[in-house]
Amino acid sequence: MASSLLNGAINPTLTRGIAQTPNGLGFLGSDFNGKHFPKLNSVSCVKISRTHKSKTIVSPNCSASASRPASQPRFIQHKKEAFWFYRFLSIVYDHVINPGHWTEDMRDDALEPAELNNRNLTVVDVGGGTGFTTLGIVKHVDAKNVTILDQSPHQLAKAKKKEPLKECKIIEGDAEDLPFKTDYADRYVSAGSIEYWPDPQRGIREAYRVLRLGGKACVIGPVYPTFWLSRFFADAWMLFPKEEEYIEWFEKAGFKDVQLKRIGPKWYRGVRRHGLIMGCSVTGVKPASGDSPLQLGPKVEDVSEPVNPFVFLSRLILGAMAATYYVLVPIYMWIKDQIVPKGQPI
Numbered sequence: 001m002a003s004s005l006l007n008g009a010i011n012p013t014l015t016r017g018i019a020q021t022p023n024g025l026g027f028l029g030s031d032f033n034g035k036h037f038p039k040l041n042s043v044s045c046v047k048i049s050r051t052h053k054s055k056t057i058v059s060p061n062c063s064a065s066a067s068r069p070a071s072q073p074r075f076i077q078h079k080k081e082a083f084w085f086y087r088f089l090s091i092v093y094d095h096v097i098n099p100g101h102w103t104e105d106m107r108d109d110a111l112e113p114a115e116l117n118n119r120n121l122t123v124v125d126v127g128g129g130t131g132f133t134t135l136g137i138v139k140h141v142d143a144k145n146v147t148i149l150d151q152s153p154h155q156l157a158k159a160k161k162k163e164p165l166k167e168c169k170i171i172e173g174d175a176e177d178l179p180f181k182t183d184y185a186d187r188y189v190s191a192g193s194i195e196y197w198p199d200p201q202r203g204i205r206e207a208y209r210v211l212r213l214g215g216k217a218c219v220i221g222p223v224y225p226t227f228w229l230s231r232f233f234a235d236a237w238m239l240f241p242k243e244e245e246y247i248e249w250f251e252k253a254g255f256k257d258v259q260l261k262r263i264g265p266k267w268y269r270g271v272r273r274h275g276l277i278m279g280c281s282v283t284g285v286k287p288a289s290g291d292s293p294l295q296l297g298p299k300v301e302d303v304s305e306p307v308n309p310f311v312f313l314s315r316l317i318l319g320a321m322a323a324t325y326y327v328l329v330p331i332y333m334w335i336k337d338q339i340v341p342k343g344q345p346i
């Protein structure tokens with residue numbers, strides 16, 4: 001597994017001086033390889049080190065949590081655009097997208113920290129789409145205890161057709177505003193969806209709210225590239241969070257014992273410079289029942305607001321074009337894997 005090449009789970013300690021700005025948190029830090037991220041906001045500082053203890057963080061209140069400057073357009077990091085993107089992508093999603101980015105062994109590796117260790121657990125799979133990740137969940141948990149939620153009826157239609165998911169509850173809904181009562185589930189899983197949420201902090205706050213005391217959230221998602229061309233296309237397409245950002249979001253929502261496990265397709269041989277659409281599995285445990293201590297203001301995107309159809313279509317097309325780059329990257333990496341002798345870096 002790629003993750004085992006990367007020393008498995010990382011339990012980060014964040015040492016910080018955080019100040020809240022109207023645009024939320026920025027980072028001045030380094031990735032786990034020691035490469036420096038660009039300074040996004042001069043008033044915040046995050047440093048991550050590998051330790052075995054997790055530090056207690058006092059969660060500040062904030063009213064907005066968008067984490068990147070507007071200069072990175074992320075044409076499809078919006079609910080309306082994601083809806084139409086998946087209107088078409090759902091047709092080929094399982095057969096064309098997943099084999100390059102999200103394989104069955106990656107899925108099992110990524111779900112392992114979720115500790116799906118009892119068939120009676122109540123599980124919600126948020127942004128569950130065609131049910132690819134849910135198929136991994138129902139190996140360990142009875143399907144009748146699993147709810148798949150997604151904003152795309154087209155994706156869900158594919159999930160409904162899968163025999164092992166016949167007993168799952170399948171509902172349309174928004175990850176940032178979940179239709180579950182507080183303290184409802186034992187496990188919250190979300191794979192490959194956070195990148196489309198306009199306000200990821202809000203989605204992770206919702207994960208906290210719907211879990212029971214001692215429940216575990218597992219968010220699987222992209223990681224940000226370091227190679228310039230990949231960064232360009234990533235920023236044009238959607239949100240590729242940095243590893244620090246996931247941890248920050250989890251801890252601000254109130255989670256404890258936050259862990260990040262790196263994942264990736266086998267044929268990448270651990271390469272992460274192009275970013276990964278499924279690059280990490282982040283888990284956290286809910287330490288107290290009830291709502292998250294984090295207070296947020298109104299939602300960033302109001303889906304009921306009318307949009308300019310020309311601007312909307314242009315964003316959708318540009319975003320889809322940028323996404324095409326990420327269809328090609330796994331093919332390029334696969335060719336390199338075939339050519340470069342085993343054991344050598346690619």
Ligand SMILES: C[S@@+](CC[C@H](N)C(=O)[O-])C[C@H]1O[C@@H](n2cnc3c(N)ncnc32)[C@H](O)[C@@H]1O
Nearest residue numbers: 127128129132133151152155174175192193196
């Ligand atoms: C890359 S697919 C992942 C599907 C599935 N989890 C898997 O592992 O294959 C992303 C899914 O997130 C859904 N999505 C995007 N934004 C959402 C939101 N705000 N609320 C719920 N689902 C959302 C999309 O409709 C899409 O089905």
